[in-house]
Amino acid sequence: MAQLPKIPKVWDLLERFKETCRNRGWKTTDFEDVIKIDDEYNNFIGTRTTHPSTFKRIVASKRLAIPEGTSYQAITVSYTAWVFQQPPSKQVVEVLVKDSELTKKAALYDLSRVYQGKPICLKLNETGSQAFTEFERFLKDTYGVETKPLYEPLKKEPKTFRSKLLGTSQG
Numbered sequence: 001m002a003q004l005p006k007i008p009k010v011w012d013l014l015e016r017f018k019e020t021c022r023n024r025g026w027k028t029t030d031f032e033d034v035i036k037i038d039d040e041y042n043n044f045i046g047t048r049t050t051h052p053s054t055f056k057r058i059v060a061s062k063r064l065a066i067p068e069g070t071s072y073q074a075i076t077v078s079y080t081a082w083v084f085q086q087p088p089s090k091q092v093v094e095v096l097v098k099d100s101e102l103t104k105k106a107a108l109y110d111l112s113r114v115y116q117g118k119p120i121c122l123k124l125n126e127t128g129s130q131a132f133t134e135f136e137r138f139l140k141d142t143y144g145v146e147t148k149p150l151y152e153p154l155k156k157e158p159k160t161f162r163s164k165l166l167g168t169s170q171g
Helices: 010-023 052-060 090-097 130-143 158-166
Strands: 034-037 040-047 063-068 071-084 106-110 120-125 146-149
Touching: 010 040, 010 071, 010 130, 034 130, 040 130, 052 071, 052 090, 071 130, 090 106, 090 120, 120 130, 130 146
Parallel strands: 040 071, 071 106, 120 146
Antiparallel strands: 034 040, 063 071, 106 120
C-alpha cells in the first residue's frame, strides 16, 4: 500500500488550495481564505475548534470585510466552509443541522482523522459551492483523502437523518 503524502496543518492546506484555485483563474485574497468564482464569494475558515455561538454568528453573517490595497472592501459571502483540525463539537454540528437554510450556505470538513493517519475527511456539505467541490477534489488528488458524508440523508425522510445525527426521536 502506497504511503499518502503528509497533509499540512489546516492553515497551510488552505494556502495550497488557494494556489490551485488561482491556477484555475479564480480570484483569491491574500489575507483571508476567500475564493471568488463568478459573482460568488466562498469563505474558508480553518480552525482547531470553535464555540457554537461563535460558529452560528459567523455562519449567519453574510458580510465580510477583506483587505484591498490600503483599504477594505465589504463583500457578501455566498458560502462558508469550516475546516476543522479537531472534530467539531456535537453542538456545532447541531447548529448547522437544525437550520436547513444554514446547511445551504455552510459546510463542515472534519480533518481530524487525516491528522491521525487515516485518509478520511468527514463532511457536512449540502451547498452548491463550486469551490467546496473543488476543495474535496483537491484533498483526493493531492493527498489521497476521501471525503465522506457525516451522515447519509434519506431521500424521502429528510428530517429522519437529522434526528439520528442529533440522537433524538423527533424529526
